Amino acid sequence: MIALAPRLRGAAPGARVLGAVLSRIGVAVAQIALVAVGVFALTALLPGDTAEVVLGEHADTGQVDALRRRLGLDEPLGTRFLDWAAGILHGDLGTSLRTGRPVVDEIAGNAATTVLLAVLTLLIVLPLALWLGARSGLRAGSRFDRSVNFAVVLLNSVPEFALALLLVGVFSVQAGWLPATAAGLSGWSLAAEPAVLVLPVAVLVAKQLSALARQVRAGVVVANSAEFATHARRAGLGARAVVLRHVLPNAIGPVLQQLGRTVDGLLGGVVVVEALFALDGLGSGFVEAVRARDLPAVQGYALLFAAVTIGVNAVVDLAARRFRAGAR
Amino acid sequence: MSGVLGRRRLLAGVAGAFAAVPLVSCSGGSGSSPGRLRVAFPAGGATESLDPHTGSLFVDQARAKALFDTLVGYADDMSVVPRLAEWWQPDPTGTRWRIRLRPAKFHDGRPVTAEDVLYTYRRIADDSTAAQASAHFGDVDFAASTAISATELELVLGAPNFEFPAAWGAPATEIVPAGTTDFTAPVGSGPFRFVSFEPGKPAVFARFDDHWSGPATPAELEFVPMEEESARVNALLSGQVDYAHDVSANSVRLLEQGGRARVHSAPFGTMQSLLLKVDRPPFSDPRLVRAVRAGLDRRALLDIALSGQGRIGNDLFGAGLRFYPAGLPEPVRDPELARSLLREARADGLGWELQTSSVDPYFESAASLISQQLGDIGMRVTPRVGPSETYFSDIKEHGVASLSRTAALPVPTFLGQRMTSDAGGNNYTGYRSAEFDALHAEALSTADEHRRAALLARAQRLSREHSGMVVWGFSGWNVATSDQVSGVRGAPPNSLDWARFDRVSVG
Numbered sequence: 124m125i126a127l128a129p130r131l132r133g134a135a136p137g138a139r140v141l142g143a144v145l146s147r148i149g150v151a152v153a154q155i156a157l158v159a160v161g162v163f164a165l166t167a168l169l170p171g172d173t174a175e176v177v178l179g180e181h182a183d184t185g186q187v188d189a190l191r192r193r194l195g196l197d198e199p200l201g202t203r204f205l206d207w208a209a210g211i212l213h214g215d216l217g218t219s220l221r222t223g224r225p226v227v228d229e230i231a232g233n234a235a236t237t238v239l240l241a242v243l244t245l246l247i248v249l250p251l252a253l254w255l256g257a258r259s260g261l262r263a264g265s266r267f268d269r270s271v272n273f274a275v276v277l278l279n280s281v282p283e284f285a286l287a288l289l290l291v292g293v294f295s296v297q298a299g300w301l302p303a304t305a306a307g308l309s310g311w312s313l314a315a316e317p318a319v320l321v322l323p324v325a326v327l328v329a330k331q332l333s334a335l336a337r338q339v340r341a342g343v344v345v346a347n348s349a350e351f352a353t354h355a356r357r358a359g360l361g362a363r364a365v366v367l368r369h370v371l372p373n374a375i376g377p378v379l380q381q382l383g384r385t386v387d388g389l390l391g392g393v394v395v396v397e398a399l400f401a402l403d404g405l406g407s408g409f410v411e412a413v414r415a416r417d418l419p420a421v422q423g424y425a426l427l428f429a430a431v432t433i434g435v436n437a438v439v440d441l442a443a444r445r446f447r448a449g450a451r
Numbered sequence: 452m453s454g455v456l457g458r459r460r461l462l463a464g465v466a467g468a469f470a471a472v473p474l475v476s477c478s479g480g481s482g483s484s485p486g487r488l489r490v491a492f493p494a495g496g497a498t499e500s501l502d503p504h505t506g507s508l509f510v511d512q513a514r515a516k517a518l519f520d521t522l523v524g525y526a527d528d529m530s531v532v533p534r535l536a537e538w539w540q541p542d543p544t545g546t547r548w549r550i551r552l553r554p555a556k557f558h559d560g561r562p563v564t565a566e567d568v569l570y571t572y573r574r575i576a577d578d579s580t581a582a583q584a585s586a587h588f589g590d591v592d593f594a595a596s597t598a599i600s601a602t603e604l605e606l607v608l609g610a611p612n613f614e615f616p617a618a619w620g621a622p623a624t625e626i627v628p629a630g631t632t633d634f635t636a637p638v639g640s641g642p643f644r645f646v647s648f649e650p651g652k653p654a655v656f657a658r659f660d661d662h663w664s665g666p667a668t669p670a671e672l673e674f675v676p677m678e679e680e681s682a683r684v685n686a687l688l689s690g691q692v693d694y695a696h697d698v699s700a701n702s703v704r705l706l707e708q709g710g711r712a713r714v715h716s717a718p719f720g721t722m723q724s725l726l727l728k729v730d731r732p733p734f735s736d737p738r739l740v741r742a743v744r745a746g747l748d749r750r751a752l753l754d755i756a757l758s759g760q761g762r763i764g765n766d767l768f769g770a771g772l773r774f775y776p777a778g779l780p781e782p783v784r785d786p787e788l789a790r791s792l793l794r795e796a797r798a799d800g801l802g803w804e805l806q807t808s809s810v811d812p813y814f815e816s817a818a819s820l821i822s823q824q825l826g827d828i829g830m831r832v833t834p835r836v837g838p839s840e841t842y843f844s845d846i847k848e849h850g851v852a853s854l855s856r857t858a859a860l861p862v863p864t865f866l867g868q869r870m871t872s873d874a875g876g877n878n879y880t881g882y883r884s885a886e887f888d889a890l891h892a893e894a895l896s897t898a899d900e901h902r903r904a905a906l907l908a909r910a911q912r913l914s915r916e917h918s919g920m921v922v923w924g925f926s927g928w929n930v931a932t933s934d935q936v937s938g939v940r941g942a943p944p945n946s947l948d949w950a951r952f953d954r955v956s957v958g
Contacts, residue, residue, distance in 0.1 A: 171841025178581065184876060186581065187844070221498045222650070229497060288681060295689040296709075303685035306491065306675045306692055307653045401677045401686070403651060411496040411651075414840050 144441060151437040158429035159422065163207070166413075166421050167200055173220040173416045194220050207422065216426070217419035219412075226423035229408065235310040236397070236404035241389050243320060244327040248385065252332055256339025256378075257371065263344050271336065279333035283395040287326045291399075294322060304401040313402070323396045330392055331385045338381040342374025349373070376443040383439040387432050486670035488936075488952055490694040491683040494676030499650040502634040503625035504575050504582040509696060510674065512622050513950035517656050517672055519625030519639035522550065522568065523616055524947030527717070528773045529861040531616045532947060535563060535626060535640070535663075545611030545896055552602045555663040557628050558644040565598035570629035572606070586868055587618035611896035613903060617861040622945055642667040642953035651676060667953035668938065684931070687712055693936050693957050696950065698929040699812050700758035712931050715941035717949075718762055719771035720928020722857045723813060725805075725821060726846070729919035730881030733803060734851060738796040740919055746789035746828040747821065749782055749923050756817040757926050764922035766915045768869075771925075774862035776908035779915075789828040802831035806846050806853035810839035813926055814854045821854075821923075847876040855879060856926070859943035863907060866891055870914050880919035887913050933957075 174190040191197050210217050216226040255275075259268040278286070295303035305319045313319055346352060347370050355365045394406030405424065412420035492510035500506065503515035522536040537553040555563040574580050576588040595607035608615065618624065628638055636645050642664070643656035654674040660666045675692055677683045683695040684702045688711055698706065698714065706712040727734040727743060734740050749763045762770060765782050769775045793799050807818040815836065822832035832852075837845050846853035857865070868874055871891055872883045887910050894906035914920070930950075932939050938955040942948035 170838050171844065175841045175844045186578075190581075219497065224497075288685075291685050291689075296685060299689065303689035303691055304677065304682045306489070306677065306686050307673065309652055398679050399682055401675075401679065401682045403676075407678075408497075415496075415498065416840065 143444065147437050147441055151433045154433045155426065155429050158433075159208070159211075159426055160204075162425040162429075163204055163418070163422055166416070166418050169413075169416060171416055172196055173418070176415045196220075203418075207419065211426075216423040219420045220417045221412075221415045221420070226419050229420055230405070230423055230427060232310070233403060233405050233408035236313060236402050237393050237406065239311075239313055239320070240323060240327060240393055240396070240402070240404065241386075243324045244331065244389060245385075247324065247328050248331050248335060249382075251328070252335035252339055253371075255332075256336040257343050257366065259336070260340040260343025260374075261347060261366065261370075263340075268340075272340075275333035275336055278329040281329075283326055283330055283392055284399060286329060287322070287396060287399045290322050290325060304399075306401060309403045319400075323400045323402060326396050327389060327392050331388055334388075335378070335381050335385055338378050339374060342377050343370055346370040346373040379439045379443045383436040386435045390428055390432065486957075487673055488669035488671070488694065488955055488957055489673045489675055489692040490696065490950075490952065491675045491677045491686055491692040492696045493678050493680075493683075494651060494674075496651040496676075500634055501637045501645070501648055501654075503627065503637075503639075504571075504580060504584065504623050506623065507583050509944065509950065510676070512945075513696070513952075514654060514656075514674055515623065515625045516641065516950060517643040517952060518637055518641045518645060519627065520555065520563075520641050521624055521626065522552075522619035525617075525620045525859075525861065525945060527943055527946050527948070528771065529617075529769075529859055529943075529946070530773045531620050531861075534620075534947075535568075536619065539616060541613060541615070541898075543898065545613045545615075545898060546608045548606045548608070548615055549599075550604050550606065552604075553663055554602070555640050556661050557640045558638045558659055559628075560661075561628065562601065563626060563640050564601045564629070565604035566601075566629045567626055568604055569593070569596060569598060570631075571624075571626045574627070575624060583623040584618070584621045587621050587624065587864075610892075613898055613900075614861070614863040614895055617864050620947075621860075621864070643672050646671070662953070664953070668956045669952065672952050687931055687933060690933065693933050694939065694952075694955075695931045698931045700760040700927070700929070702931075703758075703760065703929055706931050710934070712933055713936070713939075714929055714931045715939055716760065717859075717928040717941040717943040719925045720761075720859065720943050721811075721926045722768050722770075722922055723757070723761075723764065723811075723817065723924045723926050724768075724855050724857070725921040725923060726853050726855050726879045727919035727921060728851050728879075728881050729917065730883065731851060733798060733801055734919055736796050736798070737917065738792045739798055739801070740917075740921075742789040742792035742796070742798075742828065742830075743825060744782070744921055745785040745792065746825050746830070747782075747921065747923055748784045748824050750784075751824070752817060752820055753924050756813050756820055757924055760927040760929070762925045764924045766920065766922045767911055768857065768865050768920070768922060769859075769862040772859065772862050774904055774907045776911050779912070786828050793829050799829050800831060801829075802833065803851055804833050804835045806837055806842075806850045807834050808837045808839045808842040810842045811854075811856050814856075817923075818854055847879060853879070858928075859945050862911075863891075863895065866907070866910060866914075867895075870918060870920075882914065882918040882920070884913065884917060887918075 172191065173194060174187045174196060178186055178190060207217055218224065219226055219229055222229065255271050259271045262268050291303045294301045301321050302319050305313060308316055308319060352365055352369055355369050393404055394410060397404045397406040409424040412424060492513060494510050495508045501514060501518065503519050506512065506515065520535045522534060523531040524534050526532050535552055535555055536550050538551040540549050541547065552563060552565065557563060572588050572591060573593050575582040575584050576591060576593065590609045590612065592607045592609055596605060598604045626640065642659055642662045644659045646655040646657050648654040653676065656672045658667045658670050677686060680699055680702065684698060684706065686692045687695040688709060703714050706714050727740050729735055729740065744766060753759065753761055753763055764770065765779055767775065793801065805818055805822060807814045809815060818834035822834055825832045846855065869877055870882060870887065871878065872888050890906050890910035890913065894903045894910065897903040897906060928944055930939065935958050936955060940948060
């Protein structure tokens with residue numbers, strides 16, 4: 124996890140917050156830049172290049188060299204990196220070596236599916252994790268608590284691909300209730316066939332629920348036994364009000380941090396889920412770009428993933444800080 | 452077997468556990484309409500195009516076959532059968548070929564003419580097209596080739612080639628209307644016409660009622676891209692698609708048990724080979740090549756690496772195809788001979804790396820089995836897994852030994868493009884033999900088919916001993932259909948009946 128920016132002590136509260144936000148954004152931008160350089164270097168180290176992949180099995184060396192020149196792959200790596208970095212500063216992620224289309228368009232074309240999957244998953248995971256976690260935490264050690272713990276650990280321990288194949292085997296192939304794949308659908312047209320999304324979202328939910336629910340539970344257990352909760356109860360506040368007004372807000376900081384990791388996990392999970400359900404999202408696009416050694420496209424995807432991950436974590440850090448401050 | 456049963460029982464158990472969860476019922480298929488045949492293929496993503504001459508994936512060829520026609524097609528043994536060309540004849544020298552076309556129409560109503568054929572072959576031969584089949588037409592003298600009439604043309608070759616018609620049926624040689632440069636909404640003369648397509652997305656084609664062989668059975672044909680084999684199998688089992696291309700030997704068992712799908716196999720689909728580079732040490736010593744050949748247990752490789760789905764190879768390409776020499780002795784494992792050859796070459800304990808990758812599902816188990824088998828005779832073989840994307844260019848340049856595979860092709864084509872001295876990098880083993888080259892060239896310039904066959908057989912026997920290409924097996928080639936589909940049979944890739952959908956019906 125990312126260290127919080129140093130507090131600006133002595134400044135006025137407003138300025139202090141602004142300073143923290145600005146310095147957190149600065150850290151995030153530096154992190155994204157580092158990822159960009161790292162991914163560029165790593166992709167360049169992969170064996171083979173676009174020219175070889177595009178021309179395939181039967182091309183001779185002359186053809187490969189000609190295409191390499193046409194794509195500018197004969198330029199030194201440093202030059203290519205500087206060109207690319209200069210483009211980014213102008214909002215231009217470059218042109219795909221495979222298709223000749225702008226990388227931005229390629230990514231945008233694949234974003235709809237992934238956004239749909241991620242948003243649906245979060246909409247289910249968040250309330251479910253809060254409810255399960257809070258209920259378990261308030262009744263720590265009860266049968267409910269133990270069953271929930273057992274179930275989420277079990278779900279979390281099955282790899283995504285195995286869970287996906289299992290669900291497809293049961294609900295599509297055997298029972299015939301749900302479609303096995305998103306055959307023939309793509310982008311927003313998926314929304315018109317919601318049945319297609321049930322199994323992929325179920326896999327993603329199953330994988331992300333566990334950590335978040337258990338984090339909520341842990342926070343609630345701690346907060347519930349804390350002095351202020353005992354005090355509130357002693358003061359005659361109803362159990363429900365104690366939980367909603369005092370316990371949950373105090374448990375929320377670490378939960379937010381965990382939420383950041385949930386988003387990271389979702390980005391990883393969609394790669395597997397999209398492949399197994401024949402969905403054309405960012406995960407599939409990224410894998411395809413790596414396969415084709417399409418450096419600008421790989422960079423574009425990596426940059427997007429890094430920006431989302433780092434951005435979400437930065438927001439979460441700031442929000443968690445806010446909640447911690449509130450508890451004081 | 453027990454694995455499948457185990458999985459089924461597990462599935463049933465999980466089904467019980469989930470039974471309490473209420474679920475929305477659905478038809479299973481998404482937007483399936485009557486008369487539409489839906490076929491699932493691994494696809495090429497954003498690079499895909501409908502240009503029939505530049506695609507190299509199976510899905511490119513299958514789409515090209517639906518939209519366009521070739522002059523000839525290949526039967527299962529890779530002999531040529533007429534398609535757009537209804538008659539052809541070489542002059543006595545084998546350098547001038549006359550071709551007459553049958554009456555056929557493009558989708559826009561124009562007739563298919565000799566000019567279209569000339570334009571197409573010129574385009575394929577042009578280096579700037581980067582066409583897959585360019586080597587087939589490299590020897591054509593286009594300045595001298597002419598259209599004699601609207602339906603008759605003459606192609607002139609720089610050197611005699613009585614096997615030239617094989618070029619007209621090669622993958623990616625489909626005839627396009629003269630002048631075509633844009634393939635976003637292509638016009639062809641195939642059994643289906645273009646409706647919609649976007650790279651990496653499904654493609655929809657509709658029946659072309661004026662096709663010369665009569666209208667196709669399905670009203671519509673939809674290509675659905677599915678990279679993952681398990682997705683294709685599941686989509687087939689749950690009724691989302693009617694046809695799944697390229698199904699692994701493992702899934703064959705599962706599909707055959709279920710009873711809801713049918714598997715169609717071509718037993719000699721793909722040659723599986725171990726390529727030893729004979730132009731560099733250690734395999735420049737022919738005794739070591741012979742030791743490897745004698746040390747392999749091909750039966751075990753077939754049973755384990757290919758799950759028993761295929762045939763044993765005899766160190767030659769093209770088992771089951773026209774011009775494959777009959778009567779060669781069966782390969783038998785002889786560890787004693789192998790060890791004595793090693794000792795004779797003073798190479799006991801010789802270590803080498805075997806390049807492999809996941810580009811073919813059978814490579815990795817074959818690699819570990821081969822290293823075990825050769826370990827028994829005293830070679831230390833280390834499998835080295837490379838990236839699948841650039842595998843074939845890597846093994847051309849680097850290393851001394853690799854696993855490779857080749858789909859069915861006419862035997863003379865394979866020999867000319869992979870084994871001759873001027874095959875360049877495509878001669879993966881670096882085999883150079885003036886005697887082989889002479890035999891091959893003489894065969895092509897021989898009008899008498901029996902004599903040609905005898906010459907090709909001599910060339911193949913020669914290359915079998917010296918080329919370093921150790922063909923240990925032929926993997927079966929499987930596709931699967933739902934039990935509602937008829938008109939599909941197991942045909943080797945590249946043949947006319949492979950991925951052919953105009954005579955397929957559903958229901």
